[in-house]
Amino acid sequence: MIRRDFFKYSLFAATLLTTNSAIASIPKKDKKSKVVICGGGFAGLTCAKTLKQLDKNIDVTLIEKNNNFSSCPFSNLWLGEVGNISYEDLNYDYYKTIEKNSFNFVNEEIIKIDKNKKLVYTTKNIIEYEYLILTLGIDYNYEKIFKDKKSIQECKIKAPAALKPGSEHLALKRMVKNFKGGNFIISVPNGAYRCPPAPYERACMIANYFKKHKIKGKVIILDPRDKPAAKPYKFLKAFEEYYKDFIIYKPYSEFKKINFENKTITYKNFDENQIEYINKKIDFEEANIIPPNQANALIKKSNLEVDEMGWAKLRKPTFRSTSSEDIYIVGDSQGEYAFAKSAQMANSCAYIVSEEIASRIKNKIFDYKNNMPGNVCYSMVTEDKAVSIMHNFKYEDTFIPSYEISEISHDVAVGAKGWYFGLINDILEI
Template structure:
């Protein structure tokens, strides 16, 4: 009988299978050789130079990487950041109301690395081998001699709810927009397309990112609605008993400029948020809304918890477990944490993180250079908040910090405030905000 080509293939396949089964009965099947994980390779060969890996490309990480190359030019510095481009949170309130272009906030990580002679490495960190001094990232493992973490903040919704469905809806539908990127884009579209009614913003308790920013944002949005003739009201629910910083300037601006467009509500601790009915319930009242942006409490970046370097603090959950003077992780030599994840009560703001990171860079460089002990240096908080955009007017604060031994914490030292927003004086303050931002971007990227 003639066999077709199809039948021949069937017979051949059966023969191969039978042979394989026969082999299995005579000899134990050996497991396949272990294939090396694609993330276990080392993208940076070991060199004789000391290597410092900086994790996090925000204001602190960028400033730290640049300053390290100034203080210890012989060191190899690698900046690990999961984003592909930098978008500034400071000054973003002006972009939300269409006052500045996104280009003003956006900067090039590669440019910063080229200009300052360090390496930008796009990846996310997921683990660490402390004994071998290896940082595990999604694009390969990196050996280090010194490690500086600047993971910033994450949000903590546990003060409002333990319902993960509600939390995810708040994150996706009503983002806080105090972490750069998509959150700001969503909020901007909400504001620019708002048709009218109540728009709720919230101010959290604890030490949250950029103390004056929620008040500035409320003023910016109220000014925008007013200029467009939209029948709307901004309702600012503040968990604190008063405006937390530059209170005179903000209070007078809200009263004199936006009495019909902005309602400030202190002691507004939220007890329930019903997104279906669009109602927020506080200890004393209920507020309906057409749209909103809910800013919860903040905590230290979750990377610290993943790596085992976090603890609960008097201010927030899971902030860095570090020596407040040396920034070194408790029990871990040559691992440091800088920026908004710190446990000290410094302002979680750009200028603070920039100046603090330079001090941390000097600490690390001192170890590399085996130099004398570095004396503690205070971070510097400089913040100019706009209270109106037509015309642009602003208020100002400059402060350093001192350690209160009796209270066991850091406090503002000799703060200088300028809360006059009226007339030419306020307009000069506002112009200073742009000058400050340009100078800071240059400091980090050029």
């Protein structure tokens, strides 16, 4: 069994710190076990690499529509010009890990999945599988906040959510770089979403940019919760201690609509004097509107069961879909367990799934209850200070988390950089 050595290192560090295709090869009918992985992010790459390391005879194919890997972690630092993070530090090619681990790579978009015939349809090929791993990530549910397609499209272009890497990050970077002053609004969605601390770290990084460049602007966070969704008291401390003149945090404030012509946002806010929610308006110059999240649309389209919020349902304690014994769903799309939708969590769970599939191929029983995932997450709050959270799990009818949050410190920021580039190396072999 491959141990999750990088994750163990991360926990240790947190504790101390309180193309068209590169290789387009379709598996042929032979005696090898066919494992097809859909999605080349943190979870998908971990699965592809680990399966080949566990058993070189497993026929592994990774399907990914993008021709390069692009990272969400550390993108906020790049946005705010913190830590000397360049665009190249977020973007990498797939060649090294493909060559080293000898898995097939199909650089095409997935059109549909037939779970009954065990086929994956791409733009150019039909690929058979015995076991299928879906590491597809999230989609946005703009329909929950907008009634028409025109408003959705306008918001996507003018106020990108930027929880997906690539063009959204580039657009948000341009918005920050060209900002002259006024209100920069960040709206946080209700429910689960990718990387819970991301909007609050982003607020800190943008505020840091304003502070450093003497821009007369304020970052205003509209949050439907009573406090930040992750590391709450540390972020509230950071807002007050480092960005008192640059960040305004508005709890119990839910985004309702945006008017780009008049440059106003309407939000529902709890008024303590009237003891009720009332609609309020606020002016803005730029906005980062994050809509509700849900599992990638391909999951529901493939007739795989999702819950009422649109997240994939799993057979406890496994990562197998409730709709198929041979389809695994790993990473941000799952909604069965109280796992942070983070890169480290995706990486950790991918190791477990790879070990289970390797065990199934050898007709061995895999013990989920003694193979717990874990998570460590770092958030920068200033130019040289960060805070971390570490999650451990035990299993009692479901995965039950425990956690520890560090202090905000320079040492944690140093650890964050080691963690990020260590994780990149772990999945990409750079």
